[in-house]
Each structure stands twice: as C-alpha cells, then as structure tokens.
Amino acid sequence: MALKAMVFIDGAWLYRSRATVFAKLGEENFEVDYARLPRLLCEELANAIDEDISLVRTLYFGTIPSARSSFNTGKQRAFYDFLEATCHYETHIHEVEVGYGENSLADEAWVSMSLASSILYYAAIPSVYDVALLVSDNLVYAPALYAVRKLGKRTQVVSIHTPEGTEQPAGTTLVGKGRVMDFAPIYLDDHAAEMKLVRELRKRICKQCGREEETTWAGTDFFCSECRGKHHRRD
Numbered sequence: 001m002a003l004k005a006m007v008f009i010d011g012a013w014l015y016r017s018r019a020t021v022f023a024k025l026g027e028e029n030f031e032v033d034y035a036r037l038p039r040l041l042c043e044e045l046a047n048a049i050d051e052d053i054s055l056v057r058t059l060y061f062g063t064i065p066s067a068r069s070s071f072n073t074g075k076q077r078a079f080y081d082f083l084e085a086t087c088h089y090e091t092h093i094h095e096v097e098v099g100y101g102e103n104s105l106a107d108e109a110w111v112s113m114s115l116a117s118s119i120l121y122y123a124a125i126p127s128v129y130d131v132a133l134l135v136s137d138n139l140v141y142a143p144a145l146y147a148v149r150k151l152g153k154r155t156q157v158v159s160i161h162t163p164e165g166t167e168q169p170a171g172t173t174l175v176g177k178g179r180v181m182d183f184a185p186i187y188l189d190d191h192a193a194e195m196k197l198v199r200e201l202r203k204r205i206c207k208q209c210g211r212e213e214e215t216t217w218a219g220t221d222f223f224c225s226e227c228r229g230k231h232h233r234r235d
C-alpha cells in the first residue's frame with residue numbers, strides 16, 4: 001500500500017530559497033510550477049525509497065501585511081488564492097504588522113509556529129499521514145520533527161544548497177542533525193529545471209464569444225484578446 005504523504009511548505013523559507021533555484025539555471029527569475037512542486041517532491045522520495053507515495057495534501061504557511069499596515073496586498077492575495085484554487089494547497093496565511101523594523105522576526109516566527117503546530121497535529125491523528133515532507137531546513141523545526149517521529153511518523157526534509165552550490169555550513173540547518181529525518185534530504189536546487197513552469201501554447205475557446213485562440217493562459221476561464229480588450233475599454 002502506498003505511503004500517505006503530507007507536504008508542509010514554509011512560505012518564507014521557500015521565498016528566500018528561490019534565488020538559489022533560479023541561479024542554478026543561470027536565470028534571475030522564472031515562474032515556479034507550484035502545482036507540480038509537491039508531486040515532484042513525492043516522486044523524488046518514492047524513487048529514493050522504492051515505495052509508492054500518495055499525496056494527501058499540501059499545506060502552505062505564509063504571511064500577509066495586516067489591513068492596518070496600508071500595504072497593497074492584492075498581488076499577494078491573488079497568489080494565495082491561486083495556490084488554493086488552482087494548485088489545491090491548503091493555505092495558512094497570518095496577518096502581520098509591518099513596520100517594526102527590518103530585523104523584526106515576528107513574521108517568520110508566526111509561520112514556523114503555525115507549521116510546527118500543524119505537522120504535529122496531523123501526526124497525532126491516526127491514519128492521516130505516514131510521511132511528512134517539510135519544505136524548509138530551518139533548525140527551528142527540530143523539536144517538532146523529534147515529536148513527529150516519536151509518534152511513529154517518518155520525515156523528509158527539503159533543503160537547499162548555498163548560492164555557490166555547496167552544502168550549508170554544518171550545524172546551521174537540519175541537514176546532518178540527528179533524530180530529525182528518516183531519509184536523505186532532497187535539495188530543491190537539484191530540481192530547478194523541473195520546478196520551472198513551462199507554459200504551453202494551446203488553442204482555447206473564449207468563454208464570452210466562443211472563438212478559438214492560441215494562448216498560454218492556463219486559468220479556468222479564458223477570454224480571447226478581443227473580448228479582453230472590450231472589457232478593459234468598459235473600465
């Protein structure tokens with residue numbers, strides 16, 4: 001029987017790690033295929049241990065500036081909605097106050113505390129998951145991973161190399177730490193090419209007028225260039 005897996009993504013860690021993933025392909029930026037990422041990690045684990053893995057759910061933990069902080073959060077909200085609606089993640093987004101100084105760690109403390117609570121909560125409920133894949137190598141998760149493993153669940157840590165492509169200095173991440181993981185870590189940057197979103201050009205039917213047009217748009221509803229133009233003129 002396939003092992004049941006849940007993927008826990010520390011959004012702050014993933015955001016910071018993206019630059020190293022881009023650099024691996026010699027690029028400054030590209031779109032990450034968020035819909036594929038959890039399956040990619042499960043496939044990697046399945047190959048490494050030669051067992052079938054069934055992905056139960058992906059949980060994503062992130063922050064958003066509070067309404068009070070008067071930041072324009074539209075783009076961020078759209079991204080989190082996309083993770084929920086299109087990639088079928090379960091998002092846990094915490095409102096944070098912004099403006100207490102650059103060195104404030106309040107945001108990330110919320111993310112990691114929230115993730116640690118969930119990884120342990122689901123571990124304690126029978127038959128939810130067999131393996132937790134943690135997308136972060138932050139040492140702060142060590143106590144949660146000890147506890148998850150005490151409950152008989154297995155853990156897979158997803159890490160990243162330094163921007164120079166070497167191992168992180170010993171003792172600074174979960175990698176090499178005892179009693180926190182059951183398998184060799186997966187390094188995100190080793191999968192940079194598979195993480196890159198490749199938009200396929202294909203023909204789609206306009207929802208408004210029914211005409212067919214070539215597009216790379218992969219969202220649920222497609223409107224042709226003419227109907228989009230009319231819509232904008234109305235605005």
Ligand SMILES: [Zn+2]
Binds near residue numbers: 207208
């Ligand atoms: Zn149309």
